[in-house]
């Protein structure tokens with residue numbers, strides 16, 4: 001059950017340790033450095049710095065409106081479409097700044113996949129949903145696409161439930177199945193990082209358990225960042241936890257440490273439900 | 277306060293008044309509904325009656341196969357084909373202009389510009405639909421035709437190309453506006469999904485938004501064709517009044533609608549064969565739009581299964 005056992009202990013009490021880690025790119029995929037963000041004049045992220053470890057699950061928790069979605073949408077530049085949105089600081093993907101001018105946001109989104117809070121399959125067949133990304137990339141070979149569909153659905157633990165009806169409309173699936181289809185669709189692009197923005201918020205406990213199990217499975221091959229409202233979920237699935245409050249990163253560290261011995265009073269209040 | 281509301285809820289007088297109001301409103305709504313239903317029935321009834329009398333005097337076979345339409349001449353022929361192809365030709369030209377342009381405008385408005393720009397541009401475009409058709413008629417005859425004649429030397433002053441193009445512009449807002457509504461209604465979450473999978477804006481528009489809005493887009497096409505088929509003034513002014521079985525867009529023709537005005541404006545006596553021809557033509561016109569609407573409904577039902 002405890003997946004954090006064999007991971008090198010990296011507790012991050014202060015900025016100095018964090019900087020030490022950022023100089024060793026072996027350990028992380030994404031490195032957030034002094035990131036601030038604004039919608040118009042309202043600052044929603046304040047000088048956030050932390051690293052996301054390769055093949056680990058990083059959970060982002062915090063009260064509603066604290067900027068969790070904004071933060072992970074920065075990772076795949078999904079905020080670009082809002083003209084009033086602006087950032088400073090940097091996010092490095094394997095050493096490259098995602099926001100530098102020579103980076104194509106489309107490329108970023110191919111490397112960093114995303115699954116949204118509310119399942120949003122295209123109103124097309126299950127098959128068409130999964131091959132959407134590869135088709136955009138220009139893959140036309142039917143055999144190849146079939147293979148992608150099978151692989152992705154298997155990795156998203158959905159293959160057994162849908163392999164006999166790949167041509168039926170994705171909207172005929174249950175909510176949990178739709179969410180796993182969205183995960184499969186993101187995996188079909190072979191991203192390095194998978195961002196999950198409250199992937200279980202619309203699901204019942206059984207479907208949630210399935211997705212959590214899946215996350216454990218996926219972290220062998222992918223780096224996962226998950227936003228969640230559910231404290232138990234963060235404790236169950238993640239290796240690292242970041243606690244955001246009003247746009248500031250209050251605490252970041254190994255999940256076990258954050259949940260058992262939080263270094264900040266605010267974190268303790270939030271985790272134990274004494275918040276607000 | 278609570279107590280008072282409770283009292284009024286069980287007050288039997290109030291209940292009676294409300295029931296009477298409900299009843300009155302129901303009767304009023306039923307009456308309004310009946311007016312439109314009865315009007316439609318009346319129109320169809322007159323059309324059918326006059327058309328049947330017409331066909332007792334002219335064989336339906338001749339009507340459908342004869343290639344000449346000369347009911348007002350001494351040597352009478354009653355072939356609907358020249359009028360029908362004329363309507364078909366002008367409508368096709370109009371749709372060739374309106375569909376691609378209308379779709380592109382709709383995509384542009386829905387996917388490429390900010391909501392401020394859309395709020396300004398859309399009403400401006402919709403003004404096009406409010407211009408009286410007679411203005412379009414003279415615009416086609418006196419402005420577009422002379423320009424086209426510079427490029428196409430043999431072109432007649434009356435032709436189907438020029439009014440066809442102008443009609444395309446006229447029905448453009450119908451397509452762009454309704455399609456844009458349909459595209460705008462596509463949930464943002466689908467666009468997010470597509471962008472997150474590495475799509476460009478163009479790919480999002482054509483691979484996600486247009487398919488998801490397909491049903492609304494077809495509806496706009498059908499409405500636009502129906503409008504084109506039924507358009508009268510523009511055709512009467514700029515396309516000519518010469519029944520001519522041809523697919524050549526450069527020569528004068530006469531559409532079904534033009535024929536109907538032509539006869540209606542003349543002093544054809546009631547009950548004569550000439551008089552009845554307009555009902556026969558009217559029936560064909562009516563059936564054409566009916567068929568279009570049925571096809572549209574079928575298309576929409578078919579695609580609704582696939583998308584949403």
Ligand SMILES: Nc1ncnc2c1ncn2[C@@H]1O[C@H](COP(=O)(O)OP(=O)(O)OP(=O)(O)O)[C@@H](O)[C@H]1O
Nearest residue numbers: 039044062063064065066067068069070071082229
């Ligand atoms: N498009 C926007 N325009 C302006 N302000 C926004 C926009 N989106 C979010 N915000 C503001 O930014 C702040 C952070 O929002 P964000 O969606 O990141 O919160 P969150 O932590 O994901 O909340 P939740 O848990 O409810 O999803 C909020 O105060 C919100 O009001």
Ligand SMILES: [Mg+2]
Nearest residue numbers: 068069070197
């Ligand atoms: Mg959120």
